[in-house]
Structure formats: structure tokens, C-alpha cells
Amino acid sequence: MLSRRHWLKSFGLSALLGSTLSGFAEPTVAPLNSLNPDDPDFWKKVRDQFSLDRDKVFFNPGTVGAMPKVVVDKMTEHLKYIASGVADWAYKDDNKEEYISGYNNLMSIRKKVGQLINADALEIAMTDNVTNGMSYIANGITLQPGDEILTTDQEHGGGQSSWKLKEKRFGAVFKTVAIGKPITNTAEVYDKILKAITPKTKVLMLSHMISGSGAILPVKELCAEAKKRGIFTVLDGAQTIGQIKVDVKDIGCDAYVGCFHKWMGAPAGTGFMFVKNEYLKNLWTSVSSYRWDDHADEGFRFTQRGTGNFPILKGLNAALDFHFELGPDRVYDRIKFLGNRLRTGLRALPKVKVFSPPEESMCAGITVYNIDGWTGTKLQDNYWEKAKMRPRSQGDVYGVRHCTHIFNSEEEIDKAISLVKEWSK
Numbered sequence: 001m002l003s004r005r006h007w008l009k010s011f012g013l014s015a016l017l018g019s020t021l022s023g024f025a026e027p028t029v030a031p032l033n034s035l036n037p038d039d040p041d042f043w044k045k046v047r048d049q050f051s052l053d054r055d056k057v058f059f060n061p062g063t064v065g066a067m068p069k070v071v072v073d074k075m076t077e078h079l080k081y082i083a084s085g086v087a088d089w090a091y092k093d094d095n096k097e098e099y100i101s102g103y104n105n106l107m108s109i110r111k112k113v114g115q116l117i118n119a120d121a122l123e124i125a126m127t128d129n130v131t132n133g134m135s136y137i138a139n140g141i142t143l144q145p146g147d148e149i150l151t152t153d154q155e156h157g158g159g160q161s162s163w164k165l166k167e168k169r170f171g172a173v174f175k176t177v178a179i180g181k182p183i184t185n186t187a188e189v190y191d192k193i194l195k196a197i198t199p200k201t202k203v204l205m206l207s208h209m210i211s212g213s214g215a216i217l218p219v220k221e222l223c224a225e226a227k228k229r230g231i232f233t234v235l236d237g238a239q240t241i242g243q244i245k246v247d248v249k250d251i252g253c254d255a256y257v258g259c260f261h262k263w264m265g266a267p268a269g270t271g272f273m274f275v276k277n278e279y280l281k282n283l284w285t286s287v288s289s290y291r292w293d294d295h296a297d298e299g300f301r302f303t304q305r306g307t308g309n310f311p312i313l314k315g316l317n318a319a320l321d322f323h324f325e326l327g328p329d330r331v332y333d334r335i336k337f338l339g340n341r342l343r344t345g346l347r348a349l350p351k352v353k354v355f356s357p358p359e360e361s362m363c364a365g366i367t368v369y370n371i372d373g374w375t376g377t378k379l380q381d382n383y384w385e386k387a388k389m390r391p392r393s394q395g396d397v398y399g400v401r402h403c404t405h406i407f408n409s410e411e412e413i414d415k416a417i418s419l420v421k422e423w424s425k
């Protein structure tokens with residue numbers, strides 16, 4: 001059996017062994033590695049790693065996630081360290097670079113991100129969020145008037161707007177294809193997108209997972225078709241990182257942007273962009289500093305973007321470690337297990353319409369649904385007023401987006417289903 005000291009160390013909590021950082025309740029959990037993942041207590045003990053209030057239920061990591069305690073502790077620790085010790089900083093001393101981000105290459109974090117998405121760290125740049133990453137790509141790529149950018153009709157503003165700007169400013173053509181909500185099935189959405197490609201299509205930009213329905217698009221197959229036609233492919237992974245497995249080599253996309261502040265439990269303001277070297281080396285920087293034209297480390301050209309916030313990167317680092325320690329596949333399976341439990345319960349209710357795809361292989365932890373005749377605000381507010389549960393409204397038609405994560409329990413899902421059952425009678 002592993003010792004408590006070993007367990008804490010494995011969770012990156014070793015610094016706390018001898019310290020009493022305020023606000024940190026020491027976990028009363030058994031060693032993680034000694035638990036059987038099928039044991040219901042395993043997830044209860046994982047839940048103990050989060051500070052989330054016990055009298056409320058959080059179902060909205062699709063907007064901004066919940067940080068494990070260790071993430072908050074690592075950030076706070078570093079914030080205090082730089083507040084008190086900034087005079088120690090010799091500035092030129094490379095060993096003391098961790099006061100400001102935005103000038104250093106952040107290689108250790110980029111390597112962890114590379115491990116997460118199966119990419120070379122040199123092809124990864126750290127960004128603040130998805131919107132920045134997508135904007136760097138759209139602004140940095142050269143398109144001619146008439147060149148087409150193809151995407152779906154269900155993209156988030158942070159993913160599509162930089163391409164609309166490209167249309168207005170440079171005369172490229174921004175085209176969307178209606179994919180339906182709910183999406184009928186994988187084959188149909190694949191056909192719809194494929195048929196919308198024309199000889200003028202130069203960019204295919206797609207959400208890997210549609211935020212307004214949770215649908216996982218057949219990106220691997222579509223990227224393969226785009227590649228045959230010489231089309232640059234870029235995926236918006238705002239909703240996938242930390243929720244489902246992402247392997248950019250397997251997908252075969254040319255670029256992928258993501259963030260860690262939703263499903264990965266990292267602090268807000270943490271993201272990345274991956275671009276294959278053959279494209280990255282020719283991509284213009286939008287925000288430029290000393291390294292803007294130094295191609296020795298392409299990812300660094302984009303990572304270097306002026307003074308930033310190092311403590312949040314400490315938090316990100318801890319969030320990545322937490323994810324790897326728990327085991328990515330275990331996390332993804334749990335998220336999907338809970339999502340599936342929710343969808344199964346809701347689909348049995350006659351007056352409930354589910355807008356997530358009927359094909360379970362296209363779903364994971366996001367479920368979008370409404371009760372006949374209700375608005376999203378009504379459903380969201382009822383959840384809060386009656387049960388202190390927090391899914392998020394999706395507007396008048398689509399009801400709520402209800403996300404399930406590792407800090408949720410089967411009981412919480414079952415309670416949500418029984419509430420909807422009662423309300424929809």
C-alpha cells in the first residue's frame with residue numbers, strides 16, 4: 001500500500017506535506033492507486049480534491065471549469081512567492097525566469113500539452129484561450145480574395161469570428177453548412193460537410209465537439225478528405241481538451257486550438273494552439289515580440305507575446321499533472337459514463353427533447369435538452385431554485401447545456417433526471 005506521503009506527492013501536493021496553506025483541507029482519502037476504479041468510493045475521493053461547495057451541484061464546465069484544490073494552491077503559492085520575492089529576481093538569470101510569462105519558451109508545459117494531444121512541443125504555442133489561438137491562425141494565414149473558408153452553422157463566436165474578419169478585410173468567402181440539431185448521425189453530417197467543399201475551399205474550420213449540442217464531429221474522416229484536396233484543416237477544441245481523447249496525429253488535422261479552463265480544471269486564461277510545422281513556419285504572428293521572426297522554435301514565436309501571468313501557468317501545470325495522475329482514459333470514461341446516464345434517463349421522458357446526437361458514439365459529457373414549451377432560462381432557473389444545480393441555459397429553444405464531470409456523482413445525475421421528470425409531467 002502506498003503511503004499518504006507518496007499519494008500526496010503523486011498528486012503534486014508534496015509541497016504541502018510540511019506546510020499549512022490556509023484554505024486547504026487535507027484530503028482524507030485512501031491512496032488513489034490502491035483503489036479499484038469501479039469502486040464508487042473512488043470518485044467520491046476524487047470529489048474531495050475539489051473545493052466546490054457541497055450544497056451546490058456544478059454542471060457547467062463547458063463554460064468554465066472547476067479547479068482541483070491543488071491547482072488553486074499551486075497558483076496561490078506562486079502568487080505569494082512573486083509578491084514577496086520579486087527583488088530576488090536577477091532578471092537576466094535564466095534560473096529565475098518564472099516571474100512573468102510571455103518571454104520564456106514554457107517548454108516544460110508545452111511538452112505536457114504535446115503529451116496530451118500527441119504532438120511535438122515545438123509545434124505548440126501557449127495562448128490565453130481558444131479565441132486567441134484561432135485568431136493567430138486566421139490572421140497569420142494568407143488567403144486570396146475568393147478563397148473559401150468552410151465551417152458549420154453551429155460554431156462558437158470565438159472559433160469563427162476571426163474567419164469572418166478575414167472575409168470582411170481580405171475578401172475571402174466565409175461559408176457555413178447547416179448540420180442539423182440534433183445531428184442525425186455520423187454518416188449524414190460527414191456527407192453534408194463533404195458536399196459543401198468546392199474547388200475554392202482553402203480552409204476547413206470545424207469544432208471537434210459542437211458546444212451547443214455536444215456532438216463530436218467525424219473530424220478524422222473529414223480531415224483526410226480535406227488533405228486529398230489540399231485544404232488546410234483547423235479544429236476548435238474548446239470543448240474537447242480534458243473531456244475526450246484528442247490525438248492530433250491520429251486525426252490528421254493541420255491545426256488544433258484548445259483551452260484548459262473548461263474541462264481540464266486549469267485557471268481561466270490558459271490555452272494553446274497546435275499547428276503542423278510545415279504551416280507554422282509560414283504563419284505570420286499577430287502579436288509580435290523579439291522572437292517574431294526566429295524560426296528556431298516556431299511555437300515560441302507565438303508563445304512570446306509580452307508580459308503575462310505566471311501563477312496561472314503554475315495552476316495549469318498542476319491541472320495537467322492531476323489529469324495525468326488520475327489517468328486520462330479513466331477521466332474520459334467517467335465523464336462519458338455520467339453523460340450517458342443522463343441522456344438515457346432524459347430520453348425516457350416523453351416531453352423532453354434531447355438536442356445532443358442520438359448516436360451515443362458522437363456524445364460524451366455534454367447533453368443539451370429542453371422540456372416541451374419551456375425556455376432555457378426557465379429550466380436553468382428551476383434547477384437553481386429547486387435544487388441548487390447549475391447547468392447553463394442554451395436559449396429559448398434548446399433548453400440547457402448540462403455537462404457532467406469527474407466531480408459529479410451518479411446521485412446528482414439521477415436527481416436531475418427525477419426533477420425533469422417531475423417538471424415535465
Ligand SMILES: Cc1ncc(COP(=O)(O)O)c(C=O)c1O
Nearest residue numbers: 129130131156158159211238259
Ligand atoms: C466551441 C467553442 N469555441 C470557442 C470558445 C471560446 O473559448 P475561449 O473563451 O477559450 O476563447 C468556446 C467557449 O465556450 C467554445 O465552446
